[in-house]
Amino acid sequence: MQFPLFPAFFVTAPSQAQAPSFSPDEFRDALGMFATGVTIVTARAADGSLVGLTANSFNSVSLTPPLVLWSLARSSGSMPALDTGSHYAINILAANQKELAERFAQKRMDRWADVTFAEGLGGAPLLDGAAASFECFNRSRYDEGDHVIFVGEVERCTMRVGASPLLFHGGRFYTEHPL
Template sequence: MTAPAQAQPPSFSTNEFRSALGMFATGVTIVTARAADGTLIGLTANSFNSVSLAPPLVLWSLSQRAASMAALSTGSHYAINILAADQKHLAERFATKDIDRFADVRFTAGTGGAPLLEGAAASFECFNRSRYDEGDHVIFVGEVERCAHTPGASPLLFHGGRFYTEHPL
């Protein structure tokens, strides 16, 4: 019997892989939730993507070592806030460790108490449907219960380690 095919070991370093991934321009999101004890959780993520229209599903991923992993993997709801071009300061703030990320940040409580950030280009209120351990990350799949967007808003973009705003071709 023939053994199943398996991937070959990588022919590149972690830094080379990270640099190559940086060539894919992405939007910038802040994933938010309210932990069971009421603590607000928020982190910057650009690993966001749509999965399905029916049912409405989205995905994002988080390092297994993230301090917020326990709260996000056990909570029933979270929100994905797509940042607008003028919210670079929030992207940087929610990527910083050991600070009060929500200090002076305006938001309203969404489903399950997940913060919806004021001024975001779009938001998705998600039921924490499923999780998949893959490599050093967990892939979260959320079932979208509510969504909203700001017509005409320009999104914040990230490419090659830098922030950008859109420019039509």
């Protein structure tokens, strides 16, 4: 009896993924089952103008050094400022900031009208009333699919003790409720 040199489970893995068996809408709906916090990423462009957008693609990466990540569609009008700028801030919204989340998700309006903020590192706006803010050096960027993944090195962070975060799930906003 002869035994193969390598058992069947050592078969070489395919070199690329199979084509998806689902539509983009089905993918978006499935992703919506993951509840996330809601952030507004802010920066100051080279010309001094303010940049801000709603994002829920935020995640921690490392404690040492302190790193976070978020992603942005390549087609975003904010991409040039965020891709080349040295700093940005990630403002985690509080439960009472739903209107800001909706405003900064819109494309055709003055997002900054009547918005109060303090100036953070590199000029990145820190939104008043945010549950937490992370002031980041724009450390690295990775092109993946139709988005760019930004990794920020956190130079300063603050949080508002007792603030409840704004949450997003299944296309709707929520607040936290302990189980």
